[in-house]
Amino acid sequence: MNSQDLAVEAAAPERSRGSWLRSVFREETFFLIVSVFIGIFSGLAVVCFRFAIDWCHIYLLGTGATPSTTRLLLAPSLAGLVIAVLVIHVFPLARGSGVNQTKAALYIYNGYIPLKTAVGKFITSALAIGAGHSLGPEDPSLQIGASLASALGRRMRLSRDRMRLIAPVGAAAGLAAAFNAPISAVLFVIEEVIGRWTAGILGSVVLSAVSSVVVMRWFLGSESLFRIPPVQMERPSELIAYSILGVVGGLASVAFSSGIATLRPWCRALPRWTQYFQPAVAGLLIGLIAVLGAPQVMGAGYVYIDRAMHGQFTWQMLAILAGLKIVATLLSFVSGTPGGMFAPTLFIGAMLGAAVGGAEHVVMPHLTGSPGTYALVGMGVLFAGFLRAPMTSVFMVLEVSGNYSIIVPVLVANTLAYLISRGLQPTAIFDVLTRQDGLDLPSMEEQREEGILRVEDAMRAVGDPVLEGEETIGSVLGQADKASSDILLVRLSPTGWSSVSKEELQRMAGEGKSELSLNSLFMTRPIPYLHPDQSLDTALRFVNRWPLVPVVSRADFRKLEGVVTQSDVLSRYREFGEG
Amino acid sequence: MAKARDGVRPTRASSSQYYQIEMAAERSSAETVAAGGKEPGRRLYFGRETATLALLVLLAIVGFAGVSGLSRIYHAQQEALGNRWFTRGAADLKEQHFDRAVSEFRTALLYSRDNYSYQLNLAEALIGLKRSSEAYAYLLNLWEREPENGRVNLELARIAAQRKLTEEALRYYHNTIYATWASDQEVERKNARLELIEFLLGNNDKTQAQSELIALAANLDDDPGEHARAGDLFLRIGDDEHALAEYRLGLNEERRDPAVLAGAGRAAFELRQYTLAERYLQEAVSANASDTQSAQLLSTATLVVKMDPFRRQISVAERSRIVGEAFATAGQRLKSCFDAGAAGGQSSLGQEWEKLKGQITEAGLRRNPDLVEVAMELVFRIERQSSAACGLPTGTDLALLLIAKLHERN
Numbered sequence A: 001m002n003s004q005d006l007a008v009e010a011a012a013p014e015r016s017r018g019s020w021l022r023s024v025f026r027e028e029t030f031f032l033i034v035s036v037f038i039g040i041f042s043g044l045a046v047v048c049f050r051f052a053i054d055w056c057h058i059y060l061l062g063t064g065a066t067p068s069t070t071r072l073l074l075a076p077s078l079a080g081l082v083i084a085v086l087v088i089h090v091f092p093l094a095r096g097s098g099v100n101q102t103k104a105a106l107y108i109y110n111g112y113i114p115l116k117t118a119v120g121k122f123i124t125s126a127l128a129i130g131a132g133h134s135l136g137p138e139d140p141s142l143q144i145g146a147s148l149a150s151a152l153g154r155r156m157r158l159s160r161d162r163m164r165l166i167a168p169v170g171a172a173a174g175l176a177a178a179f180n181a182p183i184s185a186v187l188f189v190i191e192e193v194i195g196r197w198t199a200g201i202l203g204s205v206v207l208s209a210v211s212s213v214v215v216m217r218w219f220l221g222s223e224s225l226f227r228i229p230p231v232q233m234e235r236p237s238e239l240i241a242y243s244i245l246g247v248v249g250g251l252a253s254v255a256f257s258s259g260i261a262t263l264r265p266w267c268r269a270l271p272r273w274t275q276y277f278q279p280a281v282a283g284l285l286i287g288l289i290a291v292l293g294a295p296q297v298m299g300a301g302y303v304y305i306d307r308a309m310h311g312q313f314t315w316q317m318l319a320i321l322a323g324l325k326i327v328a329t330l331l332s333f334v335s336g337t338p339g340g341m342f343a344p345t346l347f348i349g350a351m352l353g354a355a356v357g358g359a360e361h362v363v364m365p366h367l368t369g370s371p372g373t374y375a376l377v378g379m380g381v382l383f384a385g386f387l388r389a390p391m392t393s394v395f396m397v398l399e400v401s402g403n404y405s406i407i408v409p410v411l412v413a414n415t416l417a418y419l420i421s422r423g424l425q426p427t428a429i430f431d432v433l434t435r436q437d438g439l440d441l442p443s444m445e446e447q448r449e450e451g452i453l454r455v456e457d458a459m460r461a462v463g464d465p466v467l468e469g470e471e472t473i474g475s476v477l478g479q480a481d482k483a484s485s486d487i488l489l490v491r492l493s494p495t496g497w498s499s500v501s502k503e504e505l506q507r508m509a510g511e512g513k514s515e516l517s518l519n520s521l522f523m524t525r526p527i528p529y530l531h532p533d534q535s536l537d538t539a540l541r542f543v544n545r546w547p548l549v550p551v552v553s554r555a556d557f558r559k560l561e562g563v564v565t566q567s568d569v570l571s572r573y574r575e576f577g578e579g
Numbered sequence B: 001m002a003k004a005r006d007g008v009r010p011t012r013a014s015s016s017q018y019y020q021i022e023m024a025a026e027r028s029s030a031e032t033v034a035a036g037g038k039e040p041g042r043r044l045y046f047g048r049e050t051a052t053l054a055l056l057v058l059l060a061i062v063g064f065a066g067v068s069g070l071s072r073i074y075h076a077q078q079e080a081l082g083n084r085w086f087t088r089g090a091a092d093l094k095e096q097h098f099d100r101a102v103s104e105f106r107t108a109l110l111y112s113r114d115n116y117s118y119q120l121n122l123a124e125a126l127i128g129l130k131r132s133s134e135a136y137a138y139l140l141n142l143w144e145r146e147p148e149n150g151r152v153n154l155e156l157a158r159i160a161a162q163r164k165l166t167e168e169a170l171r172y173y174h175n176t177i178y179a180t181w182a183s184d185q186e187v188e189r190k191n192a193r194l195e196l197i198e199f200l201l202g203n204n205d206k207t208q209a210q211s212e213l214i215a216l217a218a219n220l221d222d223d224p225g226e227h228a229r230a231g232d233l234f235l236r237i238g239d240d241e242h243a244l245a246e247y248r249l250g251l252n253e254e255r256r257d258p259a260v261l262a263g264a265g266r267a268a269f270e271l272r273q274y275t276l277a278e279r280y281l282q283e284a285v286s287a288n289a290s291d292t293q294s295a296q297l298l299s300t301a302t303l304v305v306k307m308d309p310f311r312r313q314i315s316v317a318e319r320s321r322i323v324g325e326a327f328a329t330a331g332q333r334l335k336s337c338f339d340a341g342a343a344g345g346q347s348s349l350g351q352e353w354e355k356l357k358g359q360i361t362e363a364g365l366r367r368n369p370d371l372v373e374v375a376m377e378l379v380f381r382i383e384r385q386s387s388a389a390c391g392l393p394t395g396t397d398l399a400l401l402l403i404a405k406l407h408e409r410n
Helices: A003-011 A020-024 A027-061 A069-090 A099-107 A115-131 A138-155 A160-179 A182-194 A199-220 A236-269 A272-276 A278-291 A302-309 A315-334 A342-363 A371-385 A390-401 A404-424 A429-436 A444-449 A473-482 A502-510 A518-522 A536-543 A566-578 B015-034 B046-094 B098-111 B116-128 B132-145 B150-162 B166-177 B185-202 B206-218 B224-237 B240-253 B258-270 B274-287 B292-307 B316-339 B346-357 B362-367 B370-390 B395-409
Strands: A487-491 A497-501 A549-552 A560-564
Touching: A027 A069, A027 A115, A027 A138, A027 A160, A027 A199, A027 B046, A069 A115, A069 A272, A069 A278, A099 A138, A099 A160, A099 A182, A099 A429, A115 A138, A138 A160, A138 A199, A138 A342, A160 A182, A160 A199, A182 A199, A182 A390, A182 A444, A199 B046, A236 A315, A236 A342, A236 A371, A236 A404, A236 A429, A272 A278, A278 A315, A302 A315, A302 A342, A302 A371, A315 A342, A342 A371, A371 A390, A371 A404, A390 A404, A473 A502, A473 A518, A487 A560, A497 A502, A497 A518, A536 A549, A536 A566, B046 B098, B046 B116, B098 B116, B116 B132, B116 B150, B132 B150, B150 B166, B150 B185, B166 B185, B185 B206, B185 B224, B206 B224, B206 B240, B224 B240, B224 B258, B240 B258, B258 B274, B258 B292, B274 B292, B292 B316, B292 B395, B316 B346, B316 B362, B316 B370, B316 B395, B346 B370, B362 B370, B370 B395
Parallel strands: none
Antiparallel strands: A487 A497, A549 A560
């Protein structure tokens, strides 16, 4: 039962009996049902999106594995021209990956994402990815899901609170269907978009993600994005090898995100007319890379991730592919071509992982990890280092591989990559992009890292005597006179706290209540108490209503650890702000 | 809880609960006002929301129907493209254009990533290109999906055998033998076992090879070729009796099969059944005059039979003649070996030979039949020691050496 339920029950217990139908149509329950429909519609949309990408690929690049030179050069560049016109004139909000737009809907636009954005994202991203731009379908799917959910919420005239949440619910559904990984999608949306865990949000997000994955699997089968070869780690000493991968991955993440952070504003600062040609030029350059021998960098590249996992490239080739994919993705993304960065991130990570693993095998032939194991760990490494989603990065690898024996190398390598990336580039890529777009959305990473002030930081020692509940008014008058503070705490029996002023005590004595115990007088007016580890925000709720709030031990509520007043809290906040 | 809202705190309620209660109550009252006096958390939606739900269900049904239609088109197209590229790949694989076949199978897999047959053919094309590590990865994947598939197990066994991973190879070979095959199951299993035996013989593991071979022999069809193959393998592991038995089974089916006759002759020869060997080899040579190996073996067998003084049903005169010839041959062998520079016991043997020479006449042997034993014993010693010192002899010397071994055993 959440706080709201608690409150409702407390407010009107007499109404708690209702029919099943009544409970279904309570807004919070109804929202859960709507979440399932959001998942279904997002799943259907993502399935169509996948069809569209594949059809674009077939008709633009042909059915063969290696398209002709003409197609390699023309398809991405001509598609780039069309995309530029569409993005500039018809779907201006379709630009970019989609993650930040969904966050903006949550924090700025009360969950509003125009349906036109979903249509635009669908068309332009399918065209871009199908034509060979180095982008992925996951982030667009996320935005398509969010946009569909937002449209549905508006039609249903949901409350503002629900409307704000509905975009992330749709986002989770879209991402889950695109990734065929509901756990990772739920974690990513909570970790990077919503930024907090509550039962209400979690329920909706999980329901939508699961229902979208069910729909997607209904039409496209339950196979994961890549076939996972047997993964193993036989000797703990091999963690050193994975640590090296973590370091390399962290550095590659920094290079990748720095490239985007530098080139994107530069491209956007170019004259407006160049924006018509930027995606086309990017497409031409990517086509050139393909013609020169690396067609693998085109599109999402899942097929090649699969091949890398099965040891079908030499480590030198894998390293080259990782480097070229960074270049190709930079070109596509900074040119404003709509499309996602998840797939390229996984591609770079897989290639880099398998390359590092292959190189290590040359130096240390006794290593038992297969190229597939290193590629899997590499994907997690880039996810942690570049997208800065450490939790999602771990669960993504586990969910995709379905093998928990890989967890230790993943944890080690991801942590290293995350720390290196954070150390060398303090602002996460999504936050960089948001700020470049002139928005100031809350940074989930900054929130996670933010220092929290606790009650113990503001509380002070108890200087004055504490009055015991069993004592009488008359017996405590003497103690009260000696106290420096005007307010005194009363320890009630058997438990609880109250407070009383000197003046009130004297007035009560004057009214002939000297023989009455403090318990009998103050049991009905308890005051709240705090614990040292609670946040100072919590204290702030009380100190304006009670002049002196006791801070007690969690082990013994009668044991006083200190006291806190409004001025203590405010001065601590002031010091923190200045510090 | 109701008391809390009135400002009366329940016993041992923490401040966070207090806060939640208060905040929820505030939010509840604020929303109540916004909703025109009703609490939104409990607001009933019977009319509008029932219709909305019905509409959503309808939309979902329409959506499913629409996407199902698209899905059918999409999957049909993917399947057709996959088949098209697979057919091309299969043709190239058949013609051993492995490079092209690999590319085509890979393209086919783009359209049907988990197609078992596409992957298996790709693995075989990769093996053809000697890219066994790539093939191995595919095959392992296929093996996980169908651990009982004979073809996959066989290819995995071959790769493991190439990599000298004996245990792994044995495991996959055994899987292959007991696996399921799409067609000709028995033939495939027999072939797999034959391949396993070859692998074991390559590893000089004759004991295990013999047990596999016995299992194989128990399941052979009435095909002389199969019996001949089994017999050859028995010969290779030194199990001459089983070899002869297999050849005989083969001859039961085809009495004039030259290969089986030659094998039977060889087996009988190894078993020192020279008379039988001579018979089989004679038939083999007459059936296949170009079989020089059998012809050579036949001449040796004939000599052994002819030069054996201990064989039954020969006259005393004939025996004396044979002993005389054998004695003379051994003397020649000793001399040539001595001339070639071999020393050691040759001189004492020579003295013995010289000493006995005068007695080894037809008359002498007839007078003293014990001399046959003495003379032949010396002949055998000479042939053995000469063989050790000067290498394996040929012709009559070889025949004498074989006779020595024959009687040594007896």
